[in-house]
Amino acid sequence: MTTDHPRIPLAGVIGHPIAHSRSPLLHGHWLRRYGIKGHYIPLDVAPADLSDVLRTLPRMGFVGVNITIPHKEAILKIADIITDRAALIGAANTLIYRKDGRIHADNTDGAGFIANLRQNAPHWDPTRGPAAVFGAGGAARAVVAALIEVGVPEIRIANRTRPRADALRSDFGAKVMVSEWVQAANMLDGAVTVVNTTALGMTGKPEFRVPLDGLNPDAVVNDLVYTPLMTQFLAEAKDRGCTVVDGLGMLLHQAAPGFERWFGRRPEVDDATREAVLAG
Numbered sequence: 001m002t003t004d005h006p007r008i009p010l011a012g013v014i015g016h017p018i019a020h021s022r023s024p025l026l027h028g029h030w031l032r033r034y035g036i037k038g039h040y041i042p043l044d045v046a047p048a049d050l051s052d053v054l055r056t057l058p059r060m061g062f063v064g065v066n067i068t069i070p071h072k073e074a075i076l077k078i079a080d081i082i083t084d085r086a087a088l089i090g091a092a093n094t095l096i097y098r099k100d101g102r103i104h105a106d107n108t109d110g111a112g113f114i115a116n117l118r119q120n121a122p123h124w125d126p127t128r129g130p131a132a133v134f135g136a137g138g139a140a141r142a143v144v145a146a147l148i149e150v151g152v153p154e155i156r157i158a159n160r161t162r163p164r165a166d167a168l169r170s171d172f173g174a175k176v177m178v179s180e181w182v183q184a185a186n187m188l189d190g191a192v193t194v195v196n197t198t199a200l201g202m203t204g205k206p207e208f209r210v211p212l213d214g215l216n217p218d219a220v221v222n223d224l225v226y227t228p229l230m231t232q233f234l235a236e237a238k239d240r241g242c243t244v245v246d247g248l249g250m251l252l253h254q255a256a257p258g259f260e261r262w263f264g265r266r267p268e269v270d271d272a273t274r275e276a277v278l279a280g
């Protein structure tokens with residue numbers, strides 16, 4: 001049924017479980033800040049229901065959704081239009097319901113990763129030398145795609161499970177060099193960008209322990225983990241004189257393109273945004 005009254009735009013985040021997600025706090029902050037009549041809600045959807053739910057939401061006024069664990073890969077089989085970068089990464093995190101009824105899927109994690117480094121390490125020049133990336137999971141794929149896009153000359157990767165790192169080389173090409181996990185510290189030699197994309201160092205997980213003796217004090221060091229904000233890895237890198245950037249900014253920046261498409265305003269990522277998310 002059509003209506004003459006404008007609908008209040010709805011968006012949300014679909015995951016399973018979803019209670020831990022900070023996205024509702026973040027989008028809620030932006031909606032209030034810009035006085036936008038809209039809502040963003042957490043949606044706990046089991047994998048078996050994902051397709052049905054996604055086809056139903058637009059009929060209820062949803063203009064799009066974020067997609068998180070465990071649906072980020074499966075969504076590519078459901079969406080009608082998939083951006084090249086989402087296809088290359090093999091996962092999507094942002095859906096837009098188009099007026100023609102088709103579901104558009106994109107991956108904004110890589111853009112969020114780059115925007116976080118540019119904002120918090122303004123002198124960072126990724127073209128100046130190699131990047132060292134620890135881990136080869138879904139987040140690493142987005143990080144590697146983004147590093148290639150901004151012109152990093154060489155990307156060194158090590159992962160506990162070697163075949164996942166090898167897959168990154170075959171998918172992303174000759175700029176990617178794979179190292180053994182036990183020799184991962186060697187990747188630091190001359191690296192100007194250093195990123196932990198593993199889940200290590202997160203509250204409740206073992207620490208990320210890699211000897212940092214080879215770390216160049218000029219390097220920009222980033223941890224994708226944001227609970228805690230200052231991981232042991234970042235604290236050690238800071239002690240060695242490096243510029244360190246925590247993972248929260250990536251979470252904030254990856255959300256901005258979706259908010260803009262759904263609610264019509266590019267949101268700012270600043271201290272107030274961080275505080276709103278941390279306070280929740």
Ligand code: NAP
Binds near residue numbers: 140198254
């Ligand atoms: P994922 O696909 O499950 O990959 C997990 C990665 O961590 C793999 O490389 C895995 O190695 C490694 N790992 C896990 N436990 C390990 C252990 N005990 N020893 C060595 N390596 C271990 O997860 P993901 O989506 O890539 O996420 C990875 C991390 O990034 C998580 O902490 C997540 O919260 C964070 N993240 C942050 C943002 C942000 O916005 N800041 C965005 C996305 C993800 P194996 O392949 O050997 O298992």
